[in-house]
Amino acid sequence: MGLYSVGLDVGGSWVRAAIGTKEGAILKREAERVSSESGESFVKQIGGLVLRVCEGDLSKVSGIGIGAAGRLDMRKGVVGFSPHTGIRDVPLVEALEESLGKEVILLNDCVAAALAEKTIGAGKGTDDIVYVGIGTGIGGGIVSGSKLLLGKDGNAHEIGHMTIDLEGKLACNCGGRGHWEAYTSGSALPIYSRLLAGVYDGLEAPLLGRLESLASSKEIFEAHRSGDAFAKYILDKAAGINAIGFSNLANLYDPSIITVGGGLALKNVEEVIRPIDRLLPSLSFNRPPKVLPTPLGEDAPLLGAVVSVFELGALT
Incomplete structure (x- = not known):
């Protein structure tokens, strides 16, 4: 070799x-x-x-x-x-x-x-691990009983295509509707923001005035850091959706840890990963796992x- x-x-x-x-x-x-x-x-x-x-x-x-x-x-x-x-x-x-x-x-x-993660990362020495990538899309990988979960074709991990909205208000890149990835991935957040604008009744916010030209999720995080009330509303709603997705994973696979990667999550740890860790105990039937940024980075x-x-x- x-x-x-x-x-x-x-x-x-x-x-x-x-x-x-x-x-x-x-x-x-x-x-x-x-x-x-x-x-x-x-x-x-x-x-x-x-x-x-x-x-x-x-x-x-x-x-x-x-x-x-x-x-x-x-x-x-x-x-x-x-x-x-x-x-x-x-x-x-x-x-x-x-x-x-x-x-x-x-x-x-x-x-x-x-x-x-299992061999050289945070899961070394741990039998049950879930990795979630939140970037352009949302994906996952599962180690259960120290074995990779693959499925018949190698696709036992498409967590971003879980349905989290039964009404299917937003279309996913795959052609389906109501999928997790269609709401809180990097490519979806600007679209989800325009949907939320129709139900937002909070304080006036500069971000509301430029929603039609909103091109990237980065602008939402920047607006949030400058104190924009609507940006905070968007990220709070996104955190709730992400926490539901993570609770499904905790209940399905009962992992010791869930590590989080992907560009969107790793560049915005306080806005994306920390809220999931905070909300998960109230949503998970099983004893909640630790949720942490992957030490392996992008x-x-x-x-x-x-x-x-x-x-x-x-x-x-």
């Missing part, structure tokens, strides 16, 4: 690659915007990034791990559908193994993060992809 592995984190906007060790030490990394023009361009981009982080030399590489957002067929090595990029039915594993001559492992990005899925080459067999 080679000394190193290559890991890739394929998110809704970016693909990141790194060469690293079994212990999760990163030696070199690269990143690019995801190419979603075609399946062929996507495969070519992934292969090119692998070669760049290895500087063209794969002789010391044991294998390649990929954590990808979206619906997968893990057994066949196919990226079935990524709602944020539009990529469909790409036989990624077969194409890369043929072109690079190395074993390729395909996992959901948040499952990869859960694997990293690298959690990437590190999981790196260590999957060495650790996946022991956890499945």
Whole structure:
């Protein structure tokens, strides 16, 4: 077995690659915007990034791990559908193994993060862990009884597509309605804000006057920090939805800890993660788990992809 592995984190906007060790030490990394023009361009981009982080030399590489957002067929090595990029039915594993001559492992990005949490992160030595990523979308990874929960196709983790609104007022990127991801993910918060404006009856707030041009969730957090009353209302409502989602996870999987990653959550810990931890005891039937930011930061899925080459067999 080679000394190193290559890991890739394929998110809704970016693909990141790194060469690293079994212990999760990163030696070199690269990143690019995801190419979603075609399946062929996507495969070519992934292969090119692998070669760049290895500087063209794969002789010391044991294998390649990929954590990808979206619906997968893990057994066949196919990226079935990524709602944020539009990529469909790409036989990624077969194409890369043929072109690079190395074993390729395909996992959901948040499952990869859960694997990293269990082996080198906050869950080391813990049997039952849930990882939740709140970023462009919302995803999860579960370790139960020290085993990764995968399901028949490798998709036993699509927590962002839990229905949290039976009326389905907002549409999800996947085409469904009323999903958790459609309300409190980074891509959804501006849309959810416009929905909330119709029922808000609080103090006048500058944010109300620029809702139609609101382009990113970042603006909501900035408004909240400047004392905007409507921004506070939005984030309070979002915290309530997130806490319901987390209570469902606590009741389903009874984990010792839930670690939280994703760009939106990690950049706004006080507004996103702390309220969940505060609200969870009143919502969970089971003894509530600890809720904490992942110590692995935004690298959690990437590190999981790196260590999957060495650790996946022991956890499945």
